[in-house]
Every structure is written in C-alpha cells, then in structure tokens.
Amino acid sequence: MTRPRACITGLGYLGPFGVSVDALRHGLANPAPAFRLHDLPEMCEPPRQAVLGLAPDFRKEAAFFLPPAMRRRMNRHSRMACVAAGQALRHAGLLDSADPEDSPAEGCGVVYGTALGSTGQCGAFFDDFLEKGPRFVNPALFLETVPNAPAGQISILYGLAGPNATICCQTVSAEAAIIAALDLLDAGMAPAVVVVTAEELSPALLCGIQSLKMLRHELEEPGRITIDRTIIPAEGACAMILEDESHARKRGASILAHVQDAVMHGPGTFDATCPHVEASMTRVTQDILGDRPKPDGVVLNGGFFIHSDPLAWRTLSKKLDTGTPVIIPDYCSGNPLGAGLVRTIAAALWLDGTRPKTARLEGELPLSFNLASFFQHHAPQPETILTASPATGDGAAAILLSKDR
Amino acid sequence: MLNAESSFGPCTLPEFAPFSDIPVAQIPDNCLEDYLDSRLTRHEVIGLTAADEALAESGWCEAGLPGDDVGIFAGVGAAGMLEAEQWYRRARSNGDFTGAIESLRGYPASALADTIAERTGFAAVRSSVATACSSGSAALGLAAQAITTGRCKAALVVGSEALNVLTTAGFASLKSVDMEGCRPFDLDRKGIVLGEGAGALFLESEDTARDRGAPAWGYLAGWGWAADCHHMSAPHPEGLGAVRAIRQALDKAGLSPDNVGYVNMHGTGTKLNDTAETKAMKTVFGEHAESMSFSSTKSMTGHCLGAAGAVESVITLLALRNGVVPPTAGLLTLDPDCDLDYTPNRAKSAPDLTCAINNVMAFGGNVVALAFGKCES
Numbered sequence: 001m002t003r004p005r006a007c008i009t010g011l012g013y014l015g016p017f018g019v020s021v022d023a024l025r026h027g028l029a030n031p032a033p034a035f036r037l038h039d040l041p042e043m044c045e046p047p048r049q050a051v052l053g054l055a056p057d058f059r060k061e062a063a064f065f066l067p068p069a070m071r072r073r074m075n076r077h078s079r080m081a082c083v084a085a086g087q088a089l090r091h092a093g094l095l096d097s098a099d100p101e102d103s104p105a106e107g108c109g110v111v112y113g114t115a116l117g118s119t120g121q122c123g124a125f126f127d128d129f130l131e132k133g134p135r136f137v138n139p140a141l142f143l144e145t146v147p148n149a150p151a152g153q154i155s156i157l158y159g160l161a162g163p164n165a166t167i168c169c170q171t172v173s174a175e176a177a178i179i180a181a182l183d184l185l186d187a188g189m190a191p192a193v194v195v196v197t198a199e200e201l202s203p204a205l206l207c208g209i210q211s212l213k214m215l216r217h218e219l220e221e222p223g224r225i226t227i228d229r230t231i232i233p234a235e236g237a238c239a240m241i242l243e244d245e246s247h248a249r250k251r252g253a254s255i256l257a258h259v260q261d262a263v264m265h266g267p268g269t270f271d272a273t274c275p276h277v278e279a280s281m282t283r284v285t286q287d288i289l290g291d292r293p294k295p296d297g298v299v300l301n302g303g304f305f306i307h308s309d310p311l312a313w314r315t316l317s318k319k320l321d322t323g324t325p326v327i328i329p330d331y332c333s334g335n336p337l338g339a340g341l342v343r344t345i346a347a348a349l350w351l352d353g354t355r356p357k358t359a360r361l362e363g364e365l366p367l368s369f370n371l372a373s374f375f376q377h378h379a380p381q382p383e384t385i386l387t388a389s390p391a392t393g394d395g396a397a398a399i400l401l402s403k404d405r
Numbered sequence: 406m407l408n409a410e411s412s413f414g415p416c417t418l419p420e421f422a423p424f425s426d427i428p429v430a431q432i433p434d435n436c437l438e439d440y441l442d443s444r445l446t447r448h449e450v451i452g453l454t455a456a457d458e459a460l461a462e463s464g465w466c467e468a469g470l471p472g473d474d475v476g477i478f479a480g481v482g483a484a485g486m487l488e489a490e491q492w493y494r495r496a497r498s499n500g501d502f503t504g505a506i507e508s509l510r511g512y513p514a515s516a517l518a519d520t521i522a523e524r525t526g527f528a529a530v531r532s533s534v535a536t537a538c539s540s541g542s543a544a545l546g547l548a549a550q551a552i553t554t555g556r557c558k559a560a561l562v563v564g565s566e567a568l569n570v571l572t573t574a575g576f577a578s579l580k581s582v583d584m585e586g587c588r589p590f591d592l593d594r595k596g597i598v599l600g601e602g603a604g605a606l607f608l609e610s611e612d613t614a615r616d617r618g619a620p621a622w623g624y625l626a627g628w629g630w631a632a633d634c635h636h637m638s639a640p641h642p643e644g645l646g647a648v649r650a651i652r653q654a655l656d657k658a659g660l661s662p663d664n665v666g667y668v669n670m671h672g673t674g675t676k677l678n679d680t681a682e683t684k685a686m687k688t689v690f691g692e693h694a695e696s697m698s699f700s701s702t703k704s705m706t707g708h709c710l711g712a713a714g715a716v717e718s719v720i721t722l723l724a725l726r727n728g729v730v731p732p733t734a735g736l737l738t739l740d741p742d743c744d745l746d747y748t749p750n751r752a753k754s755a756p757d758l759t760c761a762i763n764n765v766m767a768f769g770g771n772v773v774a775l776a777f778g779k780c781e782s
Contacts, residue, residue: 045502110632116513117535126490126571130497134423134574142575143637143768146482147514147535152769155632161649163630164771165543168481168514168533176532183550189630189653207496208489208512211505263556265473265529393519395531 005245006185007404008348009192009253010092012084015236015342016053016333019061021087024342025349027332028356031375035232035334037219040210041203050215052201053234053334058083066157074144074153075121080237081112081150081198082157088194088239089158093253104251109162109190110151113177113197115170115338115392116205117147123204150198162190171301172264172389173197173338174238175397179262181242191247197341198237209233223371225331231304234334238341240348255404257348260384263287264397277311280396281388285319288386288398294320295400296382297350298361299343301389302330306367312390313365320386325358325379331371340389344399347385351403406720407752409734411705413586413598420491420570427582429568430600430707446485446511449520451603452565456521459561459605468617472526476557478548479518479533480540480564482711485511487569517565529557535711538671539767540564541604542714542775546628548608559609564715568601572710579638581675587708588735589672589701590679590743597673600707604715606722621780623722626660626760629653633770639677644685646772647764651689654774660760662690665697665776667730667761669721672701672747673708680742682766687745698755700748704734714765718775721763725779728756
C-alpha cells in the first residue's frame, strides 16, 4: 500500500490526567493513579460506589472554546469533544486566521470515534419520556442523542466543511477513526482531519456497566493495579490533527510525528468474554511491521481485564525485542473505552521528546503490581512507536508512528 | 415501488402502544422469521437478512474469497436501542436490573458488524459508521476507499435500522412526522415517516469480481462527503454541503453534471430539507436539471435513518440496471419552491440512464453523495 505521508500536527486532551496535553505529558512522566473511588448515581443497582477515572471540571476551557449560547445547548459529551478538538486545532495553528472566510481549517474533515456515543443524552431523553409521557418530551434533548452529535458540533463550531464521520468500534474506535482519517486523506477528500474520540461516564452508562457486573467497588492500596474480571472505566476526550505532510509543510506547521501505517481486523469470531487476543494481536503486529524494523517503544491498551491484558502483553513479548519499553497510560487513568486516542497521543508526545516512565516488555504481565515499580524506567528517545489494542470481543488494531526527521 | 405503493401504518410492536396514531414503515414479521434468534436485536436481524441476500446475489456461495480478504462496513443509526430501552425502562421504573447482558449486548453501534463477522468469518478491516441518516452511504464510501488502499479486496456493506421508541418520540417531539404519510416535495407535506429496513451491498474491485466470475449490479464511480457547518438538525438553506458533496463525487468519478440522469434525493418530506436539497440540485446541475429525473423513495420506504443510504443505494443501482426511475409517492400538489421533475406517483422508463446519484443529508449537517454507473455487461 502506498499513501501520501500523514503526519500529526496538533494534539488535545481532556481526561483523568487533567485538561491539557501538558497534564497528560506530566501524567506519563510521573505515573500515578488518576482514578478514584466515586459514588455511583442513585439509579444504579447497589453497591453504589465504583473505581472510575473521571474528567476534571473543564468549564474554563469550555468557556474559552465555546460561545455561551452553544455551550448551554450542548451536552457534556459534546462539550468534551469540542474542547479537545479546539485544543488540537489551536495547537496545529488551524484556528489562527482572523478571517473565517479564509480559515486554513475550512476544508478539514472530522472523524469522531466513540464506543457508546451519547449515552448521557439518550438516558436523559428517555428519563424525560418516562417522567412526562411520550407526548411531552423535550425536543431539545433529542437532537444530541445521535452518536454523531459531537462530530456535527465540531464542524459547526470550527467551520470544518470536509467529511464528517463518526466511527464506533468499541475499544478500538480510536484506531478505526485513524484508519478512516488516513483513507480520507488518501482519497484527497481533505487536507487535514481532526480525529477526536470521547466517552462520557454518564449515569445511564454507569447503570448499564454496573448491571453487567463489570465495575470495581473497592480501591486497593495506593498505586496497586490488579488484573481481574472487572474494568476501571475512564471518561474524557482526545483529539489530534492528522494532516497530509505536504499540506503541513506548505503552511509551516510543526510536525510532532508521522503515521506510518494503521491496521485493524479480527479473526472473524466474536466472544466478549473470551476474545481471541493472541491470534488477533499476532496478526496485526505482523501486518503492520512486515519487513520494517521492530519499534523502539510500545503504547498498549490497558483493559484491567484478565482475558485481554496478559494475552496482549504475552503476544507482543514474543513478537518484539525483549525489554522493549512500553507505556500503558490506562493503568494510571482508567480505560478510556472508545476514547483510546490517548494511546496515539501518548506515542506522539513520546516521539516529540516527552520522557515517560516505562515498563519493559518481557515474559508475562504480572496480575498484580505496583505502578511505581512497574513503570520505573527511562527509555532512550525512540524513533518509532507501535500502539496496539485488542478489540472488545475479538480483533485488534495497531498504529505505527515515527519521529519527524 | 414501481406502482408507488407505500405501506405506512401503525407500528404493531408492543412498545409502540403510545404511538398508535403515528404511521411508520414497519417490516412485516414474516419477513424476519428466518432469524428468530432471541440473542439478536431486531436491528441485527434486519441487517443479517439483507446481508444474506447480498451475499447470495454476489455469487458468494459459488465463488467466494478468503475471509481474511473481506472487510465489513456497517452503517447504523440507533442500533440496538429497542432492546436497550426496554431494559432501561424496567430498571428505571421497577428497579429490575436483570437481563442486562442480553438486552445491552446489541446496544453499541458496532454490534451489527461484529455479528456479521461472527456469522461470515470476514476478518479484514471492520468499521461501524454512525453518522445518523448518512451512515449507510458513508459506510459504502469508506468501504470503497478501503478497497482502493488495499485494506481488503472486498467489503460487505450493510446499513440497518430498526424502529425504536426513543427515535419515534424524538421526531414526534420535533413535530417532524407527517401523520398523513410521507409526501416529499408536496405543498402540503409535513415531515417524515419513520421506517425500518436494511440495504446490503457486496463491494469489490472490478478485477476481483471478474476473477471470480461475479455478477456486477453496477459500479461506484465516485463519492463525496461534506459538512454544512450550519445547524445540528436543519440543512443549510442553499444546500451547501450537498453541493460540495455531489461536486466531489462527480469530480472523483471523472463525470460532468451532464452525465447524470437521475438523483435519488434525500427528500425527507420536511419543508426545510426538500427546498434546500432542490436548491442544491439546481446549483450543481444548472439547466441540465430540467432534463433530469429526481425522486424520493422515502415516500414509500419511510425514512430508514442509518439504513437510508444503503437502502437508497440499492434502489439507485436497480434504477440503473433496469432502466427505470422509481417514483415519488404521494406527490399531488407540487411546492413552487420544489420545481424539478420528481417522478410523481409513477415509475418511468429510462433506458438510456447510465449514471445516477444517491444523495443523503444527515443530522449534524453531514452530506454524502454517491455516483453510480451502469455495468454494460
């Protein structure tokens, strides 16, 4: 496959680490748990506490990027996505034009990834329905129940008239969004694409996960991570500008990293409780690396889930060099569900000079460990990084990034 | 469809009792009885039914491809909302949280693609597109690009939508439902009629199709995708997104507007959509629009939301293959602001039709246009 070189020129982050890319950078360099034991909404079945990675208050950032009227109308999920997208556009220098008619962002596309979409808005609308009856629901609540509401809001807010996609592929929604964005760049349908992912731990979503018996109800000793049959979910939004390299160079943009390739597929089966992680991870790793040199570093998804994490770790341990530095941001923030763009953003920051504390890829992943002892190494500055994640149920996805030379 | 028949009526699903006066286009139960698998949601059952038919039509059983070479692209709207809202209602009203796994399994928009993968073994790139009313068309465009870039040799594209309470209550609250049936471009039109359905298309490169001796129904000549940047639920009054998307599709196809003989319009039957989309057609096609045929088949299928793009792509391909333009049903008094030939109430013969466009316009202001060509052999 040949394609125009795609590069990353801007980043945005809002999540358990904080409300900026700098907060994420700090979190990678100083690994510590950003998830806490929180009360669950009253609508959930007991026990009504769970370990969650929640996003901090971001009203100040929302006020910066969103006009008051738009901010009032928009739900929290969309606001998170708009803030992260605004950060990335600003970082890339695509919001700098004083003349909206001559905005460098005008032809840009949006590809938004989410596993579950606007669960908060769907829950609020359905609660209104149950409370008031079918004829008296508030129509204003309906508009943002559609999964693509954040993508639409981003295009309206920032005047992005290119393709406007929403991709939902569970835990690999981010990678699927990147693949769609790369394909749109390849097709010449946009010179740059804002790739955004967001997930909100809304009352309705927490109610559902709780009833699926997947939440953790006790926080272990500080900094201890255990892999078992439950997850620590997190919320937040991440964004990056994926741009045709020639377009970026022409406008003098700073290039943070290059996307060499992205692959995603599965073995054609689906089993949510026992996914075929080793087969999927083996195949994506083989496909993306091919004859290329092995990567200098890895960013891996952390699902906290015994049927996923140890198998993904073992597969990469076999396929890559022993001792390859690896970071798993989710073990500090909680698992971002469909907002996994944080993996690619962490890789871009690492390539751009951030020095995260890393673990070393070898043998088996311990099923219980302390963050400080697990992430204790400083790796040499990498030239290439592989980000990888098993998909919910089956399949896997991987992105290969390289440093700008 | 050739006789402009529509099947709008009250929904017989028990959850729809509060909406007994609202017409919908519901799939008859007997059409879905091959899939009485209680594990699946209604939207998956509908999607699988269409997927099976598409695979059979593609000659898959006789000469398929290795599963590793085939991708899956699903276009979805509310996905498994019908089953999820039943669970949510029980949980909220009665504190009954049981059955979460069964009821919520199909809620994610990715459920249909995963289920199809499980059934078919298709293991190349898999994507679920959820761009509201344009999902099916966007999935088809992304699948075409995935084949072009070599991510897969072929792709099964399925758009599927099932009726559900949340969406029905939402459109009712917006006063967007026409209680007398969907009448696009009619002076007295009052809105949409919600429909359910699925369209499935097996897409492959010309070489792959030729190598396996597959019958070709038509080809996707080009596609375009653009945003209005205007409003979450109202189209740009001049249809700017549609203008950009159709021009992009024609450009990619290497076609001029004069090559196009028919457009399957989004044509929802709302005041705003139909006038804005008509303006877009006149902007793109200029004087040539006067000699073209247009129609909105939602006047017969209802608005299938996430499935609309796929359903209408199938209809557009049939129009090309059979040389027949499908009609707009229920069009009795033309709105003066909608002054194109919308093929009112009767299909018409179009033996010279070689290129047709399917245009869809979605919530969030995103528009996808697909340019289809006729296969001569």
